[in-house]
Amino acid sequence: MLSPYELVVLLSCLVSLILFGYIAYEFLRVYRRLRARSLLYLSASFFLLALSQASSVLSILVESARLSLTFYTLTSSLAAASFFLIVVSVSEEEKAVVVAPIAMSAPDLLACALAAAASVTCEGRQLRAYLVALSMVHMLRFLSALLLHSDAGALLLALAEVARALATLPFAIFHVGRVVGRE
Amino acid sequence: MKLRIALILIAVVLIIAAVPLYVYSSYPYSSSEEEAILEENVIEPMPFRPPRFLVGSVIYGSTREVVSIRGPMVEHYDDHLLIKFGGNKRGLLLLAPSYVETSTNKVVLGEHLAELISRGGDLTVKVVAFTTRRGSYAIVVEVVKDGERYIMAPQRR
Numbered sequence: 001m002l003s004p005y006e007l008v009v010l011l012s013c014l015v016s017l018i019l020f021g022y023i024a025y026e027f028l029r030v031y032r033r034l035r036a037r038s039l040l041y042l043s044a045s046f047f048l049l050a051l052s053q054a055s056s057v058l059s060i061l062v063e064s065a066r067l068s069l070t071f072y073t074l075t076s077s078l079a080a081a082s083f084f085l086i087v088v089s090v091s092e093e094e095k096a097v098v099v100a101p102i103a104m105s106a107p108d109l110l111a112c113a114l115a116a117a118a119s120v121t122c123e124g125r126q127l128r129a130y131l132v133a134l135s136m137v138h139m140l141r142f143l144s145a146l147l148l149h150s151d152a153g154a155l156l157l158a159l160a161e162v163a164r165a166l167a168t169l170p171f172a173i174f175h176v177g178r179v180v181g182r183e
Numbered sequence: 184m185k186l187r188i189a190l191i192l193i194a195v196v197l198i199i200a201a202v203p204l205y206v207y208s209s210y211p212y213s214s215s216e217e218e219a220i221l222e223e224n225v226i227e228p229m230p231f232r233p234p235r236f237l238v239g240s241v242i243y244g245s246t247r248e249v250v251s252i253r254g255p256m257v258e259h260y261d262d263h264l265l266i267k268f269g270g271n272k273r274g275l276l277l278l279a280p281s282y283v284e285t286s287t288n289k290v291v292l293g294e295h296l297a298e299l300i301s302r303g304g305d306l307t308v309k310v311v312a313f314t315t316r317r318g319s320y321a322i323v324v325e326v327v328k329d330g331e332r333y334i335m336a337p338q339r340r
Contacts, residue, residue, distance in 0.1 A: 062235060066239060068238075068239050069206060069236045070203050071236070074199070085191070
């Protein structure tokens with residue numbers, strides 16, 4: 001028996017599944033008439049989004065926690081693959097505008113997530129605070145890379161580097177000094 | 184062009200399959216009975232029955248070990264029982280609603296066994312210990328006392 005929570009999520013997923021399927025079908029229909037490759041990519045993308053919703057439905061319906069968790073992660077993986085297809089389908093000029101900043105900023109996003117994860121797993125209040133600060137710095141750098149074509153991007157980058165220096169100064173003087181003192 | 188499409192397809196398959204396959208293969212073994220007990224005691228109380236992936240996420244982020252404890256050390260904490268296992272570790276003692284005595288098939292309630300365990304003495308308790316981000320839990324899977332062996336009864340959900 002499904003709970004009201006599961007019913008709401010399930011119905012929402014089913015509605016999205018039907019709509020994504022319809023969009024994928026329409027794009028495919030237009031592609032068969034016009035033969036424009038980008039339409040084929042878009043159709044495939046929405047088909048993957050529909051599959052992603054089907055996976056979400058399965059994550060609610062299956063009884064095994066292991067399978068449910070696998071379908072839960074598959075939902076996001078299918079959506080990521082769908083967006084990847086949309087990104088590769090754009091023209092070379094658009095790619096320079098859209099893909100280049102994403103590729104450039106991706107390591108900062110990764111560094112932000114890893115610093116946040118390290119702050120949770122590490123011991124010591126100062127070290128944790130410092131890692132949280134570094135995580136924020138990389139988030140700022142990520143945003144600055146996305147806005148690098150504007151003044152805001154350059155300002156954010158400067159802000160990130162100032163914040164990094166300000167966070168590192170007390171850490172280097174007090175915390176590292178204490179560790180060296182104990183040694 | 185064909186090479187480009189092949190590369191895109193490989194990337195798509197990798198993006199889709201890598202993480203779910205890793206999650207599926209690295210998921211720790213746990214029986215449905217253990218999952219049900221963890222769901223009841225770790226995730227609930229919730230205003231609704233939690234979806235299965237929420238239960239899975241608690242188990243996925245945990246370590247699982249089976250420990251046999253002779254003469255268990257149990258402490259009372261409010262309404263709960265804490266049991267010592269594996270050296271200095273301590274976990275919340277969790278019992279299934281019912282257990283079956285293997286030679287007579289007599290069914291006893293979990294509370295009855297909890298009393299038996301808390302009294303201590305000459306008995307052996309086999310627990311499955313889960314260490315999760317929410318704390319440590321010891322699920323009783325078997326109790327042996329005076330030649331009587333009680334095992335977890337299958338649960339219906």
